Amino acid sequence: QVQLVESGGGLVQAGGSLRLSCLRSGSAFSRRAVAWFRQAPGKDREFVAAISWEGGSTSYADSVKGRFTLSSDDAKNAITLQMNYMKPEDTAVYYCAAKRRYLAVTTQSSEYEYWGQGTQVTVSS
Numbered sequence: 001q002v003q004l005v006e007s008g009g010g011l012v013q014a015g016g017s018l019r020l021s022c023l024r025s026g027s028a029f030s031r032r033a034v035a036w037f038r039q040a041p042g043k044d045r046e047f048v049a050a051i052s053w054e055g056g057s058t059s060y061a062d063s064v065k066g067r068f069t070l071s072s073d074d075a076k077n078a079i080t081l082q083m084n085y086m087k088p089e090d091t092a093v094y095y096c097a098a099k100r101r102y103l104a105v106t107t108q109s110s111e112y113e114y115w116g117q118g119t120q121v122t123v124s125s
Contacts, residue, residue: 001025002032002114004096009119012086018121020081022096029072033099034079036070037109038092038121047107048094049081059105063089088125093118 008020022034035050049060049070058070069082079096097112099105 002098004098004114004116006094006096006116006119009094009121011122011124014086014088014123014125016086016123017082017084018086020083020094020096020119020121021076022079022081022116024077024079029077029079029098031101033103033105035097035099035105035107035112036079036081036094037097037112038090038094039118040089040092043092045095045109047109050105050107051079052105053099053102057105059107061107083121086123088123090121090123092121094121 003025005023012018031053033053036048037045038048039045047061051058051070055072067085071080095118096116098114100113
């Protein structure tokens with residue numbers, strides 16, 4: 001069974017930083033691509049960043065390149081998203097998602113099989 005739990009959201013001022021974690025249970029990350037998506041009120045869910053199932057490559061949305069960093073912490077069974085130089089437009093509920101095994105990273109939320117419950121991130125101006 002695949003279970004994903006996000007943590008680390010909160011309120012931060014523009015220019016500040018937050019670190020999100022996606023904790024796994026079971027075989028959640030084993031040979032699976034994992035991604036972060038976000039959804040702001042009244043908007044569609046959008047891709048933020050992802051790591052390949054091999055763990056060797058990461059992908060980022062243009063809007064977060066150079067500011068957000070995705071990494072895998074095998075010791076903690078977690079995928080972390082370090083968010084720096086945050087902007088008010090980063091405000092959203094952030095979700096961790098995983099694909100079925102051996103599938104490549106994509107940016108479409110409909111192609112991810114497993115989802116966490118989400119964590120709220122609010123950036124004040």
